[in-house]
Amino acid sequence: MCMPSNRCYKCLRQFRGGNLGTEGVKVPRGLAGGFQDLHFAFRCLYPFLGLSAKYGPVFTIYVGSLRVVVLYGQEAVKEALIDQGDEFSGRGKLALADKLAKGRGIIFSTGERWKQLRRFALTTLRNFGMGKKSVEERIQEEARFLVERLRNTHERPFDPTIPLTHAVSNVICSVVFGDRFDYEDQKFLTLIKLTEGNDELFRSFLAQLYNFFPTLMDYIPGPHQQLIKNAEEFKRFVLARVKMHKESLDLSCPRDFIDAFLIKMEQERQNSQSEFNTDNLVRSTLDLFFAGTGTSSTTLNYALLILLKYPEIEEKVHEEIDHVVGRSRSPCMADRSQMPYTDAVIHEVQRFINLVPLNVPHAVTRDTHFRQYVIPKGTTIFPVLQSVLGDSREFPKPEQFNPGHFLDENGAFRKSDFFIPFSAGKRICVGEALARMELFLLLTTILQNFTLKSRIDPKDIDITPLPSAGISAPKPYQLCVLPR
Numbered sequence: 001m002c003m004p005s006n007r008c009y010k011c012l013r014q015f016r017g018g019n020l021g022t023e024g025v026k027v028p029r030g031l032a033g034g035f036q037d038l039h040f041a042f043r044c045l046y047p048f049l050g051l052s053a054k055y056g057p058v059f060t061i062y063v064g065s066l067r068v069v070v071l072y073g074q075e076a077v078k079e080a081l082i083d084q085g086d087e088f089s090g091r092g093k094l095a096l097a098d099k100l101a102k103g104r105g106i107i108f109s110t111g112e113r114w115k116q117l118r119r120f121a122l123t124t125l126r127n128f129g130m131g132k133k134s135v136e137e138r139i140q141e142e143a144r145f146l147v148e149r150l151r152n153t154h155e156r157p158f159d160p161t162i163p164l165t166h167a168v169s170n171v172i173c174s175v176v177f178g179d180r181f182d183y184e185d186q187k188f189l190t191l192i193k194l195t196e197g198n199d200e201l202f203r204s205f206l207a208q209l210y211n212f213f214p215t216l217m218d219y220i221p222g223p224h225q226q227l228i229k230n231a232e233e234f235k236r237f238v239l240a241r242v243k244m245h246k247e248s249l250d251l252s253c254p255r256d257f258i259d260a261f262l263i264k265m266e267q268e269r270q271n272s273q274s275e276f277n278t279d280n281l282v283r284s285t286l287d288l289f290f291a292g293t294g295t296s297s298t299t300l301n302y303a304l305l306i307l308l309k310y311p312e313i314e315e316k317v318h319e320e321i322d323h324v325v326g327r328s329r330s331p332c333m334a335d336r337s338q339m340p341y342t343d344a345v346i347h348e349v350q351r352f353i354n355l356v357p358l359n360v361p362h363a364v365t366r367d368t369h370f371r372q373y374v375i376p377k378g379t380t381i382f383p384v385l386q387s388v389l390g391d392s393r394e395f396p397k398p399e400q401f402n403p404g405h406f407l408d409e410n411g412a413f414r415k416s417d418f419f420i421p422f423s424a425g426k427r428i429c430v431g432e433a434l435a436r437m438e439l440f441l442l443l444t445t446i447l448q449n450f451t452l453k454s455r456i457d458p459k460d461i462d463i464t465p466l467p468s469a470g471i472s473a474p475k476p477y478q479l480c481v482l483p484r
């Protein structure tokens with residue numbers, strides 16, 4: 001991350017310059033050359049603070065030749081995403097995402113298709129009492145498998161990334177495909193490998209170049225080509241599952257997301273405008289899988305690292321778990337309201353790590369009057385979540401990890417309108433409810449069973465994130481878990 005006093009040469013070069021109005025939007029002129037490397041654009045969040053101090057909460061930058069309007073600060077982000085939610089509900093264009101998703105599914109679609117598929121995914125995830133097991137039971141089941149796996153480390157140091165990724169991914173598998181996989185299952189491991197590979201590849205420089213020069217890059221070898229191949233392999237995997245589901249489908253009893261989608265396809269067979277077709281089924285399934293795996297598992301991974309650094313905070317969570325849940329049954333969602341400290345810790349983890357600092361790019365769906373500006377239809381928008389989660393008016397000393405940010409003077413949980421790690425408005429994360437359940441149930445089950453231990457002195461533990469394009473991940477670390 002570049003600090004204002006320690007800017008990289010690219011930032012310094014690009015942040016020089018004046019003010020040029022275009023369609024009423026302020027354009028810092030020096031940026032017209034644009035960020036040559038999206039890596040730098042994402043890593044260097046501090047310059048956004050600098051730019052907003054100079055140009056205000058609404059300003060334009062260029063990423064390559066792509067014009068982006070940046071919204072910085074709680075007021076601007078809220079006014080756009082909530083008060084003018086319809087206009088700001090489009091999805092910003094990224095050539096690589098276009099190539100992979102072809103405008104299908106939920107994350108990268110817009111308009112009527114997005115509305116239909118999003119509404120369907122939300123209702124289906126909400127109704128998962130579907131089949132025999134509720135989502136809560138599915139997560140509790142997975143938490144037990146995770147505990148068993150952690151117990152098998154026998155107090156030896158290990159990197160928690162893989163066990164957490166497998167557990168979280170299995171929750172999505174259970175919701176989407178109907179069942180979890182064994183951690184050793186080869187198909188499951190291939191699926192995970194493809195997901196992780198994709199995360200890596202998405203971050204690679206050549207893959208990002210694709211966004212600026214798609215036609216040229218189609219002819220150049222590199223990791224972006226692997227991404228395209230991986231997408232095909234994923235597609236084949238999901239299509240095979242869809243085939244299996246079709247063969248055993250019971251129209252009156254959907255077992256999972258795929259069943260529910262197939263039933264909807266059947267119901268809408270006569271409707272020529274329907275978006276419920278196999279292509280959108282495959283892509284929506286992949287969307288849930290991708291969006292739902294790295295996000296929750298990285299948050300949990302980060303939570304464990306932070307608790308290693310602050311054993312006194314872990315100790316208080318242990319006490320609350322012992323008091324409310326005890327040791328003889330699994331934690332459940334009904335416990336959360338009686339566990340304000342643990343709830344505050346999880347909120348503070350999400351605020352502090354700021355998982356998707358810039359948000360996923362939005363776009364305006366029509367010419368939009370916003371404050372004193374007119375933003376032309378299709379313009380890409382960055383509603384910067386970091387600028388809200390890190391607002392010192394709401395969270396004194398935002399750079400410090402402090403669960404007190406979400407507690408009142410009596411120790412009760414304190415809600416905050418500035419808590420928007422899942423974004424806000426019409427595009428708010430489809431998996432928010434699921435993710436919050438996962439974070440609570442998996443973390444409390446781990447801490448019910450284990451005390452975390454680091455091989456290095458807590459004060460030397462580094463909790464700053466890896467430099468990354470889109471997601472704030474912790475640097476790799478080792479931990480030991482001691483049975484309680």
Ligand code: HEM
Pocket residue numbers: 106107108118287288289291292293295296299355356359360361362421422423424426427428429430431432434435
């Ligand atoms: C800690 C966990 C998670 C965080 C912090 C998170 C955060 C986000 C953010 C910031 C967005 C972009 C919202 C916007 O465009 O304004 C998003 C979108 C999305 N998320 Fe999540 N997410 C998490 C977990 C999940 C899970 C578990 C699922 C799957 C069930 C999921 C599915 C989605 C989908 C489908 C979208 C696209 C929504 C749309 O375009 O309408 N997410 N998420």
